Amino acid sequence: MDTVSELLDWFQTSGGSLDRSSVGFTVFPGCGRGAVALKDIPEGHVLFKIPRGLLLSAETSSLPGLIGLDRWKEAKMHMGWVGLILCMMWETVQGPSSKWSKYLESLPKTFDTPMFWSDAELGELKGTSVVDKLGKADAEKDFTEKLLPMVQSRPDLFLPETISVYYTLEIYHVMGSRILSRSFDVEKDEDQPEEDAGDETDGVAANTSLGSAMDVDLPQEETESAHGDSEHTDGDEDAEDEEEEPSGVSMVPLADMLNARYDSENAKLFHEKDDLRMVSTKPIKAGEQIWNTYGDLPNAELLRRYGHVDLVPLPNGELGNPGDVVEITADLAVAVLQTGDDAATKERIDWWLEQGGDDVVVLESDLEVPLALVSLIRLLRLTADEWEKTVEKDKVPKPKLDTEVLAVVYAVLERRLKEYPSTFDDDVELLRDESLSLNRRLALVVRIGEKRILQSAIQKIKGQQLEAQKGDGSRKRKTRPDQEGERMSKTQRR
Known part of the structure; x- marks a missing residue:
């Protein structure tokens, strides 16, 4: 039996x-x-x-x-x-x-x-x-x-x-x-x-x-x-x-x-x-x-817990796991901002954690910038006076994603991408090797899934930055006729 x-x-x-x-x-x-x-x-x-x-x-x-x-x-x-x-x-x-x-x-x-x-x-x-x-x-x-x-x-x-x-x-x-x-x-x-x-x-x-x-x-x-x-x-x-x-x-x-x-x-x-x-x-x-x-x-969790990964069709036609995420540590935001004052930065991070924040944020496959990351970046960028007022209010900064914060997010994601020892294209090419061991193949699938999210998020932010630049240019052009009209009006009144 x-x-x-x-x-x-x-x-x-x-x-x-x-x-x-x-x-x-x-x-x-x-x-x-x-x-x-x-x-x-x-x-x-x-x-x-x-x-x-x-x-x-x-x-x-x-x-x-x-x-x-x-x-x-x-x-x-x-x-x-x-x-x-x-x-x-x-x-x-x-x-x-x-x-x-x-x-x-x-x-x-x-x-x-x-x-x-x-x-x-x-x-x-x-x-x-x-x-x-x-x-x-x-x-x-x-x-x-x-x-x-x-x-x-x-x-x-x-x-x-x-x-x-x-x-x-x-x-x-x-x-x-x-x-x-x-x-x-x-x-x-x-x-x-x-x-x-x-x-x-x-x-x-x-x-x-x-x-x-x-x-x-x-x-x-x-x-x-x-x-x-x-x-x-x-x-x-x-x-x-x-x-x-x-x-x-x-x-x-x-x-x-x-x-x-x-x-x-x-x-x-x-x-x-x-x-x-x-x-x-x-x-x-x-x-x-x-x-x-x-x-x-x-897939990172599936591999850690169960020793396998999921590969299903993605919207772009590739195979992957729609549930994949990328974890981003607060240390990356600190490194990008280079505040230079370790004691002050530690004080802010400790306060952030006391307020219920986490030292790790998650970027999901929807590519939306994590609100917690935005709030943390704004906290780290506060002036000394702004920091004191924030502590008095006992509230973390609102997750307002302006162009300056978006630039920091972009730099954080690029730095996160560099933590992998190989590029996305290298991994995709290597995955085609049928002689790979099972464990190496599983590791590649995990890496590719995470890098796909990071690269897509970076491209999305690039697009947002270009749109913002176009918007700034448009606003500048719109002000010129008004300013010229105002000058003409003043001349006529004289």
Whole structure:
């Protein structure tokens, strides 16, 4: 019996419900294993139900209770993903005695994500935001300072002879990658005590800042338009995010077998009181793949989290990801303006952050200049007197995009483009090389997508500057006849 068949049998004998007449699992070229419609499926059809007891999390595993919840929190195992990773490691060691034995056996053991790339391969991602977001150093710090001390302190739970086999740094990264690529943000059961319910808002799954793979929506009877409304961001880098308790981050058997592709979602996971339900969100034809959603992420995030990229037709006829973005740091604006007063600049940046601003702004494929970038540039260009008045008003400058600010934006984008080690044309030409390794090809796709946005935005600004210059010239020409008429009138009056 193959792994999938064993998983499905385990799922159903453990209380899960699967419509086997409608849903099958197969391997799709270029996508790997995924779900397929075995017959025409109408919108709103329940494909399968997962009992909450089958979710694998730090709340459902017995390990935290065996260690002692006070000790668990004292060791900060409830912060970040380290606790869930340890639970998954421990459950793996339990073998068949673990409720999730068959599920854990079905999960991937290797990944193509940049977390496992060589230094040379990571060099291909220079200029993108991928490398800085890997969080590899922070993850290894958690492994060394949190997980290993916990494991070594309880030889009754973690047999010494198992540590070098099952509790290694390599397996730690594999478990973390499983969570990053396959976990869901799950809303807590309403019957749980309030103090354990996490931070929830309007009933939507909490803790989305921790960057798990997919979100769970509200029950259908509560909303019919919830698909894709939940937004999640990653939190590998932010220290404050690391202090949050990811009580809703769970591994969800079967649901994590669905693939995703840009703007292709036709199924969504909804939570009910006793279970989670994968429900079709539109009609699905027999033979079509059943797609979940990752939130239409840019290729940089798809590569970082899942090890693949999306290439779909763009309006200009090329292939790319319409969700691609370019991240621009505040440092670039500071470098372009060259204020010369580091202390004063730092003061303004600190104030900007206190006001809710960010040190990174996002340029999207619509090529609209980010309002936050405009506001930040105007803040950095204020005179000393203007700066004092702004602080008194306790409001950041309005994002007014005049010609002077537009010139700064232009320079910022040009500087951002130079952060890549190669040109757009070079990358496009290189992508035609069929002998490229998969990782290098993926890195090229990410770079090209970002450079396409930057170059298009720069061209757009050039056009705006030319229009502004024409407008200035037109206004000057219009004033001359009036001025001449005024002079003639004065002569006649004399």
